[in-house]
Amino acid sequence: MDKQRIVKIFAVLGEPTDNRPWRDYSGYGLTAADAPTLVELVADNSFVESDGADYWxxxxxxxxxxxxxxxxxxxxxxxxDVVAEDDWAVDEIPMVVAAACDAALDPLLDYVLDKRNDEFAIPLALQCLVETGKRHSKLRKPVIERLVYALQHSAARDYGLRGLIVAELVALRAVEAMPAIRVAFAEDQVDWTVSGDLEDVELGMGLRTKRDTPRPSYKVEEDDADDEDEDDAPLVEQVIRAEPKIGRNEPCPCGSGKKYKKCCMP
Structure with a gap:
């Protein structure tokens, strides 16, 4: 189907609802041959600047x-990397990718382990893997196997990525991954400010009901370019939002009626 025809169809549809299941688009004549064009439209940031119905x-x-x-x-x-900063896309695209079933698993794993990819996009790939495991019970095991592989084969200094992987394994309640997780913690290869420490992980997995040790203080070193001794750098408390994060596509809290991204978003 011609690209402009697709744009016209979707512009007429206008603002969608959050209701699930989503609208059935099969009646508009779209086929697998249109998939690359649809992806091109997903990545087209020019629509973000629109004040009309084609914004959607x-x-x-x-x-x-x-x-x-x-x-x-x-x-x-x-x-x-294009959609990773769009809250709505991050929320919904994992459901889309999960529809590809097992065809998605290895491409997602490759994306996670490819250091050339944007660090803010890799968490989206992890979310897609987890969503696939949650939506297809038969794929839960292969998803966990790939997450464990990523945990064991990520770059040596990629502590943050391993923290994210552990957090996603907890989201899947992947108790079978605990041997690999314990090894990663024992070798100090996990950023526990991302995943929690090992006791937090065991709590999340349902393997314990309480901690044996005091919860660690989740602090990060202050980035001070003037301080040559990083070991002596002061610690600052991790920032915790007092209010929920406002999605870029949500109404602006100032009451203007505009979307946050079109109004007061910094």
């Missing part, structure tokens, strides 16, 4: 991909 074209595009998967899978994974 990218969102309709990724929702339309749901029933076309695995068509467009590799192209969609390839634009994770």
């Amino acid at each position: 074209v990218p969102l309709h595009s990724w929702r339309a991909l749901l029933h076309l998967m695995p068509a467009g899978l590799h192209e969609l994974i390839g634009i994770f």
Whole structure:
């Protein structure tokens, strides 16, 4: 289907609802051959600047991909760096990728382990893996196997990534991954400010009901370029939001009626 025709169809549909299941897009004549065009529309940031109905074209595009998967899978994974800062996309794209079932597993693992990829996009790939395991019970085991592989084969100094991987394994209640997790903690290879320490992980896995030791203070070193001795750098408390994060597509809290990204978003 012609790209402009797809844009016109989605512009007419206008603002979508958050209701699930989503609209059935199959009646608009879209086929697997249109998947690359839909991915192109997802990545087109020009729609973000629109004040018209075509503002919603990218969102309709990724929702339309749901029933076309695995068509467009590799192209969609390839634009994770473009959509990773869009809260709505981060919330919904894992459901789209999960529709590709086992076809998504190895491309997602490759993306996670490829150091050339954007550090803010890799968590989206991890979320897609976890969502696939949650939505398809038969794929839970292969998803966990790939997360464990990523835990064991990520770059030597990639402590933050391993912290994210451990956190996602906890989200899956992947008790079978505990031997690998314990090794990673024993070798001090996990950023526990991301995942919690080993006791936190065991609590999350349901393997214990209380801590045996005091909870560690989740602090990070202050980045002070003038301090040559990093060991003596002062510690600052991790920032905790007093209010929930405002999504870029949510109404602006100032009451203007505009979307946050179009109004007071810094």
